[in-house]
Amino acid sequence: MVKARINGITVKVPEGTTILDAAHKVQIKIPTLCKHPDLRATGACGVCIVKIKGSQKMVRACCTPLEENMEITTHDPEIVAVRRSVIELILSRHPNECLTCGRNQNCELQKLASDFGVRRESFPQYLPDIKPDTSTGTIVLEPRKCISCGRCITVCQEMQNVWALSMLERGIDTRISPAGDISLADSPCVNCGQCSAHCPTGAIFENDETAKVWQALQDENKYCIVEIAPAVRVAIGEAFGLPLGQNCTGKLYTALRRMGFEAVFDTNFGADVTIVEEAHEFVERFVHKKGALPLITSCCPAWVDFMEKFYPDMIEHFSSCKSPHQIVGVLSKTYYARKKRLDPANAYVVSVMPCTAKKYEIKRSGEMFASGHQDIDVSITTRELGRMIKQAGIDFASLPDEESDHILGEYSGAGTIFGVTGGVMEAALRTAYDYITGGKLKNIDFENVRGLAGVKEGAVPVGSHTVKVAVAHGLRNVEAVLSKVRLAKARGEEPPYHFIEVMACPGGCVGGGGQPYGVTDELRVKRGKGLYKDDEAHTMRYSHENPWVKKVYQDFLGEPLGTKAKELLHAAYKARPEYKK
Amino acid sequence: MTTTVVLIRDTDSGGADRTRDVHDLFTQKVRDAGLQNEVQVVRAADLGIYNKGMVAKILPQGIVYAGIADADVDDIVTTTLAQKMPVSRLVYCGANEQVRIVMRNCGIVNPECIEDYIARKGYQGIKRALYDLTPEKAIEELKTSGLRGRGGAGYPTWLKWSLARNAFGDRKFVICNGDEGDPGAYMDRSVLEGDPHSVIEGMMIAAYCIGATKGFLYIRAEYPLAIKRVQKALDDAYGTGLLGKDILGTSFCLDLEVRLGAGAFVCGEETALIASVEGKRGTPRPRPPYPSDVGLFGKPTVINNVETFANVSYILLNGAKTFASIGTDKSKGTKVFALTGKIRNSGLVEIPMGTPLRVIIEDIGGGVASGKKILAVQTGGPSGGVIPEQHFDTPVSYEHLLELGSFMGSGGMIVMDEDDCLVDIAKFYLGFCVDESCGKCAPCRIGGFQMLKVLEKITDGKGMPEDLDTLKRIAQAMRKASLCALGQGAPNPIISTMKYFAEEYRQHIVDRKCRAGKCTRLMRFEILDTSCKRCKLCVVNCPVHCIAGDREKGYRIDQEKCIKCGRCFEVCKFEAVARS
Amino acid sequence: MESTKEMSVKDQVKAIAGQWRDREGNLIMILHQIQGKFGYVPREVALLLSRELDVPLATIYEVITFYNYFKLEKPGKYNIAVCMGTACYLKGASQILDAVKDLLNIDEGETTPDGMFRLDAVRCLGCCGLAPVIMINDRIYGKVKKEQVMEILAAYKKNKE
């Protein structure tokens, strides 16, 4: 422990604690701009400077550890003046486009300018002339708004291990771009959107497709169907000041209906179907030795893209099962449309996702058109939905709860935990256990695969077998798991795992790239808790016991992994080049 | 049989540097005379002689010939090399009142010959350390010597070493900072080219003291000769068993390797340098942790300047007391400066600390070449400051220069005379820092750029009095909130010129005049009708065609359109264009 | 024909990477050698290098664009470096620079359309005693006067063939 004084207040903190964190302990807020709680400090902005007694210099609170007997001043007229100058300098290289910016009212730079009462342009503006990059259709890069804080770089390179983004040139010409100024679509970007979720400004932003949705809702010929992903329900409330992690499922259904959707479905139903298919695949491979082990989950499109680019040798290990929202999409335009006597050409399916990669997934291969149409017409993020609800004049916080529409809106507890890391594994194990042993699992809460450790491993006794599992989230953590698989393969040994779950985003979809801003581990845990509570509140906690899932199989799909199921619910993968240019 | 060495250096060339040509000629003639086994011809980096044309120094005799023409080469070969007789008409005798510690061997030993260095008691310092001193004792010796880092900030060398010695690490590193990015300084280059072994020996001593087993010499890629010589020296040291395993029969092991810079001034900053050696972008990182704790590849690392290491080997050889007897109270030993600018004898000078600036500039440097009035001298490179003439009696030392708002820096010393505009100079230095800013932190990246824009405005004749406040405000933000010393120091040239030459700024802003005529945008060009011979040369040369008229009426410049490029002034053969 | 040429580029990159593979922090040294061989770092080579060293292309570009020394474009046959270091600046380097620009009709960082000359303004070539200095390929010209520039360049222009 070190003891020191900050603004005269004594603090005791563990060795290595930064001045910033120590100050928070005694209710002192030091302004920051480049530091993000998820990421290591780079010291890029210089806004968090403080004074240490006995030194002429000012140091950065975000990356300077507190030392024994230090006397820190965090605020005095000189410090505030320097901070203001720095903020104004940053603004002199940043467009004044708040009114038309996606980050308006939710922007860390704007907030800082507002807190400091910046009222005039002290320095003339010199803006770089760089065009936005809209090539991916998932996220948009607007380097003009970039303040070179470096967060996205740390995210894309260190957290996600994709290395699509790089910091090019130097000095005033420093800019973010894929290597060699190619477009993001030609780069290894897997569309995870984590960069956009961590950017303090509007320089990286989800491709806003709300206009398309409004247009469809206006179109009398269109029958609008919507589905919401598991993770959306525990995050959307944040846009309306509701407590963090609160489950807003009922309010969401109400809001969507009031916005004009004719059928309000739930991706969780699709998750249950995914589990049924995936658990069958697992049993085939594990018990009947048909197919490669380990089986690897494929419901995260960023992960799929990552595998196709960086681990094509793992294709045979991938579950061919589509992700839940695609399943709801294809069933909407086939099963549901037939039941409703609806021309699928007129059905318009919107998926609301915590995710930017889903915007890519809906067109990623021919299988996403299994209904004969594009199964999902548009995918929007939680953030986009938040804005739409506001535009629709809906007082979300006070909405009553409603139910989803039958049948594709009914889900089990297992379906809902898809939105948090470890959830897919847990849901699949519940079902697989049943399939393999024919009996019920007593304790169905798999604590091993819960929580935020980057890689979680476990061995689950299933009858006379032991199923070895691994869960990784945040693409950085994939390597540790897959290199073991590769090694065992190369040596012709038993696989180290039988079943692997990967989610591209740290924390899983609750921490998705399209979720409301300001994600930290604390928030990930809260959102995750919201989902686990939803699971516990369900009496039905096994995907395969969802009676409506059973019914869809009976009425329409036939057997899991059967012909129809294969045709509609499965997809294939292929190696893709990291760089198209 | 002892070999004769001929060191060649073009100290003053009207066009191309002829060193290489004359070297080749010499080699040819030596071969023609059949002397190639006895005579070695070497290109020298610096002989301590300047502006004396082609110079050759013959060793071991020590004869110096200056002003050699191609035709003289034959004479030197046949008379001096073959018959050991001087060619008296070429002999040069120059006084040398400097004290040479760092450059003790430069121009005297053949830098490509390890035996030469050893013959001058080379590698005796490390031997003494290994045989007679524990690492602690050796560090103690450095402490007694009072040596401070020559790379700029003057951090006590012993303290740095002792921190690294006490830091925990399974591996430790020593790095020689040979980036020498300060424009207008080339001391380190001369030492690396002229006496690489002294630096290597210094690094060995450092490695021994801190317990490092691996070291790097980080050298600017722009110094190919230095790189070649250092590499040769390393190879020879390995060959002689001075590097590698079990050095000098002890258990001390050390590997040294050359790494190249790639054109980034900021890589002289130690954390950026570490990043660069690691093969990354050379961006500084916050300190602490300091490199002595967490340095190269995350391990404790000592980084010192070339000159610092050259001093270390001297100190271990000659003893701390000898070294400490030179210099001032807080600044011991000597300092090498690269004296350039408007000075008669530009070149390297090594002077004892405490020597007044005036002695360097007037006695050693010979004053201003043009005979014009000296205005100021700039020290400390792009983060340094100007020192006006009235302070020339100040002794050169870390503490005294700081008092004046400048600092020692790595040793650039640039003399400015009446023809120089201080605002323009400040703009020049700032422009350098803006170009070289790594761009990582906002205060430096944007602050420097904005300050430069303000200065451009002033030198373009669009300045306003309040611009000075803007400059001060940005300067404060940069000094306090920049991440590394580049950004923190970048405003210094402006602040110090504003302090000492406020009148110049006032003239530029209020009178819209540049005293020195450097800021051409503030100039007015006019054709003097009486002197004009109507040759039309200016008319055809004006890039914006703003000179009109005819042979009858004469020619006139349209002041509105004139872009002040000065072409007319330059081309007129009759001095008929006036500049004011 | 084409494929044998490609092979050789690949082999060259392999050879350079192989030499340095086991040394820590090798990227900059490797890029120096690559540039020494090809005159710049073509994208094709950067991609090969990325694969060969298992270093992300992003890192390679981050490094190349950070350091002035590395080029992404083909250099000229003759590369003119005008020193704009302090000593040279004080002695009129900007006029020399302007003269070269005028004569070749290109700006800093540009190459003449025929690929003959590339012009760069550089910082201190370490021969400040000879200021102002220009360097063409590896040859240094000291105490250059504005009027000499034409003459110096003419010698190179002659070599056009």
Ligand SMILES: Cc1cc2nc3c(=O)[nH]c(=O)nc-3n(C[C@H](O)[C@H](O)[C@H](O)COP(=O)(O)O)c2cc1C
């Ligand atoms: C922007 C910048 C550039 C620097 N350039 C050099 C340099 O070229 N050579 C050098 O020895 N030190 C340079 N330094 C100082 C080094 O960071 C470091 O202090 C020095 O190498 C330590 O060696 P010393 O203790 O022997 O002086 C530079 C510092 C900064 C901030």
Ligand code: SF4
């Ligand atoms: S990024 Fe923030 S400050 Fe910039 S225009 Fe958008 S809202 Fe305004």
Ligand code: SF4
């Ligand atoms: S905040 Fe100011 S600029 Fe923005 S909309 Fe309101 S009045 Fe206009």
Ligand code: SF4
């Ligand atoms: S979306 Fe993901 S992969 Fe693409 S640039 Fe952003 S962080 Fe990198």
Ligand code: SF4
């Ligand atoms: S794009 Fe955003 S996160 Fe990335 S460097 Fe710019 S401001 Fe920071």
Ligand code: SF4
């Ligand atoms: S983890 Fe979830 S939110 Fe993140 S990319 Fe994958 S599916 Fe999208």
Ligand code: SF4
């Ligand atoms: S002060 Fe300048 S050079 Fe130093 S880290 Fe900041 S931007 Fe880079």
Ligand code: SF4
């Ligand atoms: S200074 Fe230049 S623009 Fe002005 S008149 Fe002379 S040649 Fe023309």
Ligand code: SF4
């Ligand atoms: S060049 Fe001189 S002499 Fe000739 S027309 Fe111009 S001003 Fe007159």
Ligand code: FES
């Ligand atoms: S928040 Fe500390 S430097 Fe940016």
Ligand code: FES
């Ligand atoms: S929300 Fe669909 S898999 Fe995460």
Ligand code: FES
């Ligand atoms: S300033 Fe031009 S060579 Fe040093």
